[in-house]
Amino acid sequence: EAQVTQNPRYLITVTGKKLTVTCSQNMNHEYMSWYRQDPGLGLRQIYYSMNVEVTDKGDVPEGYKVSRKEKRNFPLILESPSPNQTSLYFCASSSKRTGVRHYGYTFGSGTRLTVV
Amino acid sequence: EDQVTQSPEALRLQEGESSSLNCSYTVSGLRGLFWYRQDPGKGPEFLFTLYSAGEEKEKERLKATLTKKESFLHITAPKPEDSATYLCAVMSNTGNQFYFGTGTSLTVIP
Numbered sequence: 001e002a003q004v005t006q007n008p009r010y011l012i013t014v015t016g017k018k019l020t021v022t023c024s025q026n027m028n029h030e031y032m033s034w035y036r037q038d039p040g041l042g043l044r045q046i047y048y049s050m051n052v053e054v055t056d057k058g059d060v061p062e063g064y065k066v067s068r069k070e071k072r073n074f075p076l077i078l079e080s081p082s083p084n085q086t087s088l089y090f091c092a093s094s095s096k097r098t099g100v101r102h103y104g105y106t107f108g109s110g111t112r113l114t115v116v
Numbered sequence: 117e118d119q120v121t122q123s124p125e126a127l128r129l130q131e132g133e134s135s136s137l138n139c140s141y142t143v144s145g146l147r148g149l150f151w152y153r154q155d156p157g158k159g160p161e162f163l164f165t166l167y168s169a170g171e172e173k174e175k176e177r178l179k180a181t182l183t184k185k186e187s188f189l190h191i192t193a194p195k196p197e198d199s200a201t202y203l204c205a206v207m208s209n210t211g212n213q214f215y216f217g218t219g220t221s222l223t224v225i226p
Contacts, residue, residue, distance in 0.1 A: 002161075033214070036177070042218035043160070050212065058213055090159050104150055105214075107159030 003026045006091050006108035013081055014113055020077045021111050023091030031094040032074040033058070033105070034066065036087040043090070049074055083113045088112050118143045118208050122217035129194055137189040137202055137220045145209030152185050152203040154219070159203050163189075187206055194224045221222050 004025045013019055025032065033048035035058075045058030049068040063085055065077040074093075078085060089112075092105040117187045129135055141149065150168050152160035152222040164173040166182040173180045178197065179190040182214055208215075 035216075040218065043216040045213055048212060056212065090157075095140075104152075104162035104165050105160070106162065107152075109159050110157070 002106065004091055004093050004106050004108040009109065009111060011111060011113050013113070014080055015115060016080050019078050019090075021078075021080060021089060021113070023074045023076065024072050025074075025106070026072065026089075027094040027095070027106065028071065028092060029093035029095050029106075029111075030071070032068065033034075033092050033094075034064070034074070034076050035078050035090045036060065036085075036106060037090060046076070046089075061100065074099075079091050081113075083115045086113060086115050118206060118213075118215045120204055120206055120215050120217040122202075122204050122220050124220060126221045127223070129191075129222070131195055131224055131226050132193045134190070134192045134194070136191070136224070138201070139189070139217055140185060140202030141187070141204075141206045143206050143208040143215075147207040147209045149182055150205040150207070150214070151187070151189055152205065152206040154201045154203055163202075191222070194222075196224045196226050198222065199224045 004041045007022045030051045034046040037043050044060045046064050047066040049055045090110050091108040094104050094105050121140045123138045123202050148165050151163040154160040156160045163181040169184045177192050182187045203219045203220045205216040
């Protein structure tokens with residue numbers, strides 16, 4: 001089954017304790033992205049990657065890191081989490097754009113992170 | 117600055133009562149406009165992509181249309197299982213980022 005898999009689904013951690021949220025896709029997609037979703041603010045892009053070793057900042061990159069060493073994986077790293085990073089996080093992937101066209105995202109099921 | 121505004125924030129319909137959701141956008145050259153459906157606690161599910169004004173896409177009871185300033189998601193004779201939050205997003209020609217609206221929460225009452 002074609003899918004984007006995130007782990008963990010739920011995570012409670014303490015301020016300052018480094019954590020990694022994993023994301024893996026099995027569709028051979030070039031394009032991957034991380035979003036956070038907060039009430040009243042909608043989905044905001046954190047980082048995205050056009051292909052292996054190519055990443056760029058989205059709208060809210062502060063406090064996050066990413067890496068794209070393999071095509072299928074795109075982990076999100078919080079080096080020193082703070083309470084304002086409590087949110088619902090989604091990883092998404094998409095096939096390569098053709099010309100000016102871009103195909104829709106396939107989203108993961110989400111990771112609900114609480115930082116206390 | 118690229119921007120997406122969705123209205124209404126929430127909509128309650130009786131089963132069978134058709135209506136439309138609106139997505140207004142400001143973007144410096146539209147590469148694509150996307151509609152997604154999101155159920156509580158789940159990731160958004162892709163519905164449609166529209167690329168140019170005048171384009172229309174249909175899927176079951178849903179029909180998406182696009183003008184130069186806005187998109188509409190028309191829901192014909194909705195059923196309770198259509199209850200969800202519907203999200204609109206745009207991608208501009210000048211960048212690689214998606215910009216999402218805050219969504220319309222649709223409730224269809226039996």
